Amino acid sequence: MMRFLNKVRTDIRSNRFLNIITIMTIALSILLVSVFILFFENASRILSAWNHGGRAMVYLSDSFTPAMLPNVKEQLISMGSIEKMVFIPKTQALERLKKEMGSKIQFLSTLQENPLPDAIEITMTAHSSFEQIQKAAARIEALDIVDTVEYGQGWLGRFLKLFNLFKMTGYAMSGLFLMIALFITANTVRLAFYARQTEVEIMRLVGATDGFIKTPFYVEGLLQGFIGGVLGMIILLAGYLTLSSGISRNLDAYVYLDIHFLSWQAVAIILFSSTFLGWFGCFISLKQILK
Amino acid sequence: MRANSGKANIIRLFNVTKRYGGKLALNDITLDIEPGEFIFISGPSGAGKSTLLKVLYLAERVSEGQILIDGMNLARISSAKLPFLRRRFGMVFQDFKLIPNRTVFENVALVLRVAGEKPSYIKKKVMHVLRVTGMEKKANHLPQPLSGGEQQRVAVARAVVGEPSIILADEPTGSLDRESAQRVLDLLLGYHQNGATILMASHNIEQMNRFSKGRNIILEDGTLKGISTILC
Numbered sequence: 001m002m003r004f005l006n007k008v009r010t011d012i013r014s015n016r017f018l019n020i021i022t023i024m025t026i027a028l029s030i031l032l033v034s035v036f037i038l039f040f041e042n043a044s045r046i047l048s049a050w051n052h053g054g055r056a057m058v059y060l061s062d063s064f065t066p067a068m069l070p071n072v073k074e075q076l077i078s079m080g081s082i083e084k085m086v087f088i089p090k091t092q093a094l095e096r097l098k099k100e101m102g103s104k105i106q107f108l109s110t111l112q113e114n115p116l117p118d119a120i121e122i123t124m125t126a127h128s129s130f131e132q133i134q135k136a137a138a139r140i141e142a143l144d145i146v147d148t149v150e151y152g153q154g155w156l157g158r159f160l161k162l163f164n165l166f167k168m169t170g171y172a173m174s175g176l177f178l179m180i181a182l183f184i185t186a187n188t189v190r191l192a193f194y195a196r197q198t199e200v201e202i203m204r205l206v207g208a209t210d211g212f213i214k215t216p217f218y219v220e221g222l223l224q225g226f227i228g229g230v231l232g233m234i235i236l237l238a239g240y241l242t243l244s245s246g247i248s249r250n251l252d253a254y255v256y257l258d259i260h261f262l263s264w265q266a267v268a269i270i271l272f273s274s275t276f277l278g279w280f281g282c283f284i285s286l287k288q289i290l291k
Numbered sequence: 292m293r294a295n296s297g298k299a300n301i302i303r304l305f306n307v308t309k310r311y312g313g314k315l316a317l318n319d320i321t322l323d324i325e326p327g328e329f330i331f332i333s334g335p336s337g338a339g340k341s342t343l344l345k346v347l348y349l350a351e352r353v354s355e356g357q358i359l360i361d362g363m364n365l366a367r368i369s370s371a372k373l374p375f376l377r378r379r380f381g382m383v384f385q386d387f388k389l390i391p392n393r394t395v396f397e398n399v400a401l402v403l404r405v406a407g408e409k410p411s412y413i414k415k416k417v418m419h420v421l422r423v424t425g426m427e428k429k430a431n432h433l434p435q436p437l438s439g440g441e442q443q444r445v446a447v448a449r450a451v452v453g454e455p456s457i458i459l460a461d462e463p464t465g466s467l468d469r470e471s472a473q474r475v476l477d478l479l480l481g482y483h484q485n486g487a488t489i490l491m492a493s494h495n496i497e498q499m500n501r502f503s504k505g506r507n508i509i510l511e512d513g514t515l516k517g518i519s520t521i522l523c
């Protein structure tokens with residue numbers, strides 16, 4: 001086993017330049033992909049937090065009377081995807097407002113009529129995705145008895161459009177980079193194979209099976225993929241630590257930002273993928289060369 | 292007198308013809324070889340000696356005819372089974388075919404690694420063969436800086452390390468001075484006495500006389516010109 005690893009090591013050394021290029025390419029593409037994953041993981045968590053985890057206020061129209069409540073609730077339930085409903089009569093809403101504002105705003109107590117509408121606070125089951133909330137809200141809003149549904153759709157919606165655009169670009173670029181990494185990996189294996197063609201030919205003549213000949217290439221591919229992945233993760237972590245400390249120092253006071261590094265599961269999946277990338281590049285190449 | 296005359300033939304060639312493009316390298320060769328025989332293949336350069344050895348371990352496929360090795364028809368050997376066929380042969384190539392970036396030890400050990408032998412056995416066996424061939428001290432050297440004679444001996448060591456039942460040696464003394472040539476011949480003779488079937492190609496007819504028994508196959512332009520039994 002030791003000798004085998006030694007052999008792989010000398011093989012890698014003899015092709016060092018190519019291997020470094022391959023590892024760097026894998027590291028870069030893995031870095032790019034994981035930057036996107038890191039960004040999206042955080043952005044969607046923050047968006048969801050800003051959206052109070054799938055809560056929305058359904059403001060009822062003026063024609064609503066408390067007697068209609070069971071009927072309205074039934075209609076809402078029939079729309080599906082609603083987990084919880086809390087009726088907030090306008091009197092209660094006013095009380096709440098007064099309490100929140102305290103003595104600062106005197107005019108509230110001088111009001112003769114309650115300007116606030118009756119409302120139902122709903123919590124949606126599918127609050128993981130902002131798009132789902134958007135759709136459900138539109139359906140609820142279409143009801144006659146409902147005036148508006150509020151879930152922070154204004155700027156959040158616009159932000160979401162941008163976010164989605166960014167996400168698509170991210171996917172496309174990640175895909176492109178992974179393809180490039182795969183291509184370069186496969187090419188390195190091909191060059192390494194041709195560089196060792198005499199050796200391979202001699203191995204064949206003394207009775208080596210294809211499996212025996214391929215194994216060192218696969219080990220090399222797996223190692224390159226893994227090392228590339230680890231390298232990418234290290235660069236990502238370093239960048240994350242530098243940036244996140246800067247961001248929280250400057251912005252924490254103004255907005256709620258809950259930034260995390262990738263979960264260990266995500267890191268494991270990324271490392272597995274990069275190792276797989278190294279293996280797959282090898283597979284494609286050897287399949288082509290050895291028919 | 293022929294040795295082992297009672298045994299089944301280990302190598303049989305039926306009307307074997309080999310063409311490279313249009314060029315005829317072997318022309319209608321029919322030949323039976325018994326286990327334990329020493330076959331000396333002689334003939335001028337370009338006669339087809341190397342080609343005859345190559346078709347036996349399937350480095351080249353015949354154009355016409357059939358070859359049986361131990362009852363196996365080579366035409367029916369799949370590429371998956373080919374490595375296992377080759378492990379029955381020990382080959383000394385005319386151009387040695389040593390791997391330049393691996394040590395003498397590793398070059399010889401390759402045969403056993405390929406066959407999946409245990410590292411402890413490999414170490415013992417390879418060192419033994421290197422001792423016998425007088426290359427023990429060069430075990431950790433790369434083959435390239437070695438002299439032709441030394442490389443030749445490494446090639447022989449690799450051919451015999453797997454204890455093959457058939458040894459194919461293509462001009463194994465071709466680049467050697469008399470003394471080194473004698474040494475290699477003695478080595479092969481030793482394996483022959485231990486029961487190996489040996490086919491040795493050489494354009495040097497003199498060497499034949501060193502063998503107490505065996506057959507000499509004379510090739511010329513790919514044609515079998517004659518078979519003589521060597522008796523001393």
Ligand SMILES: Nc1ncnc2c1ncn2[C@@H]1O[C@H](COP(=O)(O)OP(=O)(O)O)[C@@H](O)[C@H]1O
Nearest residue numbers: 311314315316335336337338339340341342343
């Ligand atoms: N790979 C090849 N392609 C074309 N012709 C070849 C090839 N190998 C050998 N030959 C030709 O076949 C004939 C026999 O060659 P070879 O078996 O090497 O002869 P020998 O070993 O007796 O010198 C020669 O004429 C040689 O030029």
Ligand SMILES: [Mg+2]
Nearest residue numbers: 340341385461
């Ligand atoms: Mg020859």
